Amino acid sequence: MYGRGVSHASAPKEPQRIAKLLARAGIASRREIERMIADGRIAIDGKTLDTPATLVASLHGVTVDGSPVEAPRPARLFVFHKPAGVLTTERDPKGRPTIYDRLPKGLPRLIPVGRLDYNTEGLLLLTTDGGLKRQLELPSTGVERAYRARAYGEVSQAQLEELIEGVEIDGIRYGAIDANLERRTGANVWIELILTEGKNREVRRVLEHLGLEVSRLIRTRYGPFVLGDLPVGAIGEVRQHDLVAFRQTLAKGTKSDTAVEVATLPSPAPPARAGPVETPSPPSRARKQPGPSTRPGAAPDANRKRAPRGKPRATAPLAPNRPAPASDDRRRGPKADMAAPSDPKPTPKRRPGWARPKIKPGPKPRGGRGRK
Template sequence: MSMLVASQAVMRLAKYLAHAGVASRRAAEEIVRAGRVTVGEEVVTDPARDVDGTIAVRVDGNDVAIAEDRVVWMVHKPRGVVSTAKDTHNRPTVVSMVDAPGQRLYPVGRLDAETTGLILLTNDGDLANRLTHPRYEVPKTYVAHLGAFVGEKALRTLREGVELDDGPTLPAEVRQIESGVLQITLREGRKRQVRRMCTAVGHPVQSLERVAFGPLRLGDLKEGRVRRLSPAEVQRLRDAAAPPARAPG
């Protein structure tokens, strides 16, 4: 039985799927192009096709609809937990840490299995896309333990940009909060970026924790614990991921 919300505004199909919690906006576009989505009885391959929720939308034959209750959870991920909804090797996942019956949650960005700290889960694909898309430059802050004092030359390289195999990094905010311990704030999110940056300047990471995501800080949330964000906190996230203002004229 289809679960439609008749009063929805018209929106593009990929955005609809993202709001419904199927995938991020970019991943939803690929799902549509792959011919996996039907609107009514029609297979639709154009992610820009307008829908309004009055005609059944299905992915792989399963009804999807925008959840009336969009939620965001903060998770303090322990080491060894993977940042996916499912894992083929049966490792624990961040999604399994949240008891939210009926809510299809997925991670906002990723932390590698050995990295601990703040990760968000949501059923709001549009918000997830904005929080992780490089265009919006939402900052993420890490504390990296390197085991040895980091000299000024290496710090300057980290701040100005490190040449990696996939191109130079953007400028980062870096300070040594104690000998061999760096606080690093990035506005991009490449795979294992902090670890790769530190290795590139001769200081491999011994342990790594994400302590902030946009305006949110891990605070006193204990490792392995989760909490649902308040409406005010979610709005602060939306504000942080708002589109860049256009120049006048």
């Protein structure tokens, strides 16, 4: 069997274009189905179609690649917490990330209900049924969408209440918006908005019309389905009895006041590893052997030889026919370069560490003498 099937509730009664019905059945997008018809892949009762304008009342007898379309299945509805920075589309020519890059594997082919901008985050409905998608998107059904916007600028509650009558911006008429000032945080304001239509960038354009600069936009509710505690990037499925009850309210034209939350679908477990993987330990760093301390006052190393206390004086090369100075001559200055006398006085040997005693200065004289 080919395709995902449609629900009985969404089965059309009047003849419609076959490309539209197959797209609602989840076979492929409408453009892709038109290409499949041009390639001769779709037939009715064994006769290959040659135009996407063929009108049919049902998909009975329709085959795709020789396989009949699946029997109708109940519609399924999912709630996805779209993060900012992804597109609500199947593929992007510029290679930017899309919502399908964030969805877990193993889900059926899902169609987004409406769109959220690239930088808008929050609740995004996904369904397997094209008819349900259309019911949720039409403004005539009156399904509410709730947003929370953070904007920079000044606005009053009176200005926001004027939006309940609708507003026209650049020739485009926007319907009634129930807007309320939630709170102020410094130079920013948080605003809650409820509307029943989803025109392109409607919330941002309306708030910019009021002189506000939107820095964050979150959709928190679509009809009775609320975002709740669903983590960013996670997806949950609406329970079948909640979906049936909601479709009944749509058929009656009434509004459901009961909020419907969803549980997060479990993420697929990662593939098991073949065996334990040993984590290599970081290479050990060789400790530097402590060398002789250069700190003032540090104890000298026992293995280091002590240098002599007295710094040896370099001896200049001697001139020819000039007697060498005595080895025990310790005189300093230019006189040390003169030749030693023929009969010098014996100089007493000084022990290492010997020094002349320092003479302490006496008490300063009292009185005016000696003062400058």
